[in-house]
Amino acid sequence: MKLLDFLKRERKKTANVAKERLQIIVAHQRSQRDQPDYMPMLERELLEVIRKYVQVDQDAINISLDREDDCSVLELNVTLPRPGEKN
Amino acid sequence: MAKIIVVTSGKGGVGKTTSAAAIATGLALRGNKTVVIDFDVGLRNLDLIMGCERRVVYDLVNVIQGEANLKQALIRDKRIDNLHILPASQTRDKDALTQEGVEKILIALREDFDYVICDSPAGIERGAQLAMYFADEAVVVTNPEVSSVRDSDRIIGLLSSKTRRAEIGESPVVEHLLITRYHPARVTGGDMLNLTDIQEILSIPLIGLIPESDAVLRASNQGVPVTHDQKSDAGQAYVDCVSRLLGEEVPLRFHEIEKRSLLARMFGGGRK
Numbered sequence: 001m002k003l004l005d006f007l008k009r010e011r012k013k014t015a016n017v018a019k020e021r022l023q024i025i026v027a028h029q030r031s032q033r034d035q036p037d038y039m040p041m042l043e044r045e046l047l048e049v050i051r052k053y054v055q056v057d058q059d060a061i062n063i064s065l066d067r068e069d070d071c072s073v074l075e076l077n078v079t080l081p082r083p084g085e086k087n
Numbered sequence: 088m089a090k091i092i093v094v095t096s097g098k099g100g101v102g103k104t105t106s107a108a109a110i111a112t113g114l115a116l117r118g119n120k121t122v123v124i125d126f127d128v129g130l131r132n133l134d135l136i137m138g139c140e141r142r143v144v145y146d147l148v149n150v151i152q153g154e155a156n157l158k159q160a161l162i163r164d165k166r167i168d169n170l171h172i173l174p175a176s177q178t179r180d181k182d183a184l185t186q187e188g189v190e191k192i193l194i195a196l197r198e199d200f201d202y203v204i205c206d207s208p209a210g211i212e213r214g215a216q217l218a219m220y221f222a223d224e225a226v227v228v229t230n231p232e233v234s235s236v237r238d239s240d241r242i243i244g245l246l247s248s249k250t251r252r253a254e255i256g257e258s259p260v261v262e263h264l265l266i267t268r269y270h271p272a273r274v275t276g277g278d279m280l281n282l283t284d285i286q287e288i289l290s291i292p293l294i295g296l297i298p299e300s301d302a303v304l305r306a307s308n309q310g311v312p313v314t315h316d317q318k319s320d321a322g323q324a325y326v327d328c329v330s331r332l333l334g335e336e337v338p339l340r341f342h343e344i345e346k347r348s349l350l351a352r353m354f355g356g357g358r359k
Binding site: 015023026 | 248274
């Protein structure tokens, strides 16, 4: 039976996997492209401050800087653990 | 006033030097006075690909440091009169390359030539940054392979921020995508990224597609840029690429599996 599965299994096209992986990593690279040099540091320090009060993961924080004409908006998203959930 | 074109990629081994040599040769064959500069200080190789390694006396760094003038350092190509090579130095340390020095050389070359082709080293260090800094146009060489595509995207980012045009707010560097080592059969088999996928990910216009070809190794073995091998697929593909750089519209070739006739298949049909 295993052998039959093996023979019948359709080979996943590796080029499609490559494309999906690239789309994700390139989107990530681009989001960091125009950001000021202080952003990684700012992100780290903000995370430290939040962690003083709530225990969150590294990926629970999402920070972005959007520029519009003459002003910039710093957007900070933090996913907090559910209340009552022990951390 | 010459146009300055950088041939760059981020990743090494994707065909920057092969492409710089082939494009410079193609532009010169079309009657343009062309010079190709090797920016890979410490690891020069353009001289080998161009077949003038034994005629190198002075190099880029000698000129920057005032030990030789430009005329002494420029090597005239032995096949095409209006093609010149400016080799990189082999021994000096990379800090010998300065922005002021490079600018001086490029300003001088701009007066005398129609095209200045800058062959960038791999990576994103000083040599690569200086090779692209003064560029008007950029040819981003990419293989259909994940690390090459990712690095090309990084380079595209640098082109739009770390160049003179970006810094002084002039019209941006015109970017072109050159896909090399393309293997249509593997694309059809689903094991190689296809050209539309690569274009979609990098979102810059395609200037050429060079198929994986035996002719490229034959060319570098002999020190004759592959553009001279007009019987080969790669040679023809570079000629197409040069025509597009010159603003002509040329249909894409070599991106589909070659349909060979029965006779050709029976007799193995000639060299590629």
